[in-house]
Amino acid sequence: MSLQSPARIHLGSDLLVDSQTWIDGILVGAYFPPWPSCPDILCNSQSRIWVGVSYPVAPEEQQHVKHVFRQLSSGAVRYDDGSIRREDTLYHGVNEDIHFLEIIWAPEKADALRLAQLSDDIWFYPMTDSHVNRFIAFGVTHIDEILDEYNLVLPSAFPYPLLDVRRPA
Numbered sequence: 001m002s003l004q005s006p007a008r009i010h011l012g013s014d015l016l017v018d019s020q021t022w023i024d025g026i027l028v029g030a031y032f033p034p035w036p037s038c039p040d041i042l043c044n045s046q047s048r049i050w051v052g053v054s055y056p057v058a059p060e061e062q063q064h065v066k067h068v069f070r071q072l073s074s075g076a077v078r079y080d081d082g083s084i085r086r087e088d089t090l091y092h093g094v095n096e097d098i099h100f101l102e103i104i105w106a107p108e109k110a111d112a113l114r115l116a117q118l119s120d121d122i123w124f125y126p127m128t129d130s131h132v133n134r135f136i137a138f139g140v141t142h143i144d145e146i147l148d149e150y151n152l153v154l155p156s157a158f159p160y161p162l163l164d165v166r167r168p169a
Helices: 059-070 143-149
Strands: 021-023 026-031 040-043 050-057 077-080 099-104 112-114 121-126 137-140
Touching: 050 059, 059 077, 059 099
Parallel strands: none
Antiparallel strands: 021 026, 026 121, 040 050, 040 112, 050 099, 077 099, 121 137
16 A cells, blocks of 8 residues: 555555565565554454554654654544544543554544554565655555454455556566
């Protein structure tokens, strides 16, 4: 899923092949998230649709993650700074010192947070850019295993156009 505006999506395993990949014409490399965190699952409990992921953000990482957030597509990424936590939020009862960065790929409303601490996330960075915090896309591997383990399904349609992913022939 593209993290730049406008958000775009790609569903397939071709990003996992160990060779050069271009996303939207940019040569990218796949690495860890820009801060030490493993995401949890955002879902709709009634439809069982996997809506997105939520990264907890510890106080010592918040300034860095807010900087990251400002670069990303506002349609696909949300930042919860804990300032308006109410009983009807996903993070009710979570310490307000912990913030959350959410990446959303489904039009359904997330009404449940499943603690998963996924290690299957990938962040794609440009290979030719000296900017350490420039992000091109985000991905999740082993989707079928995650769907099975948490009894979830993907949405029937995504609210974003297709992402241009190319590999050399």
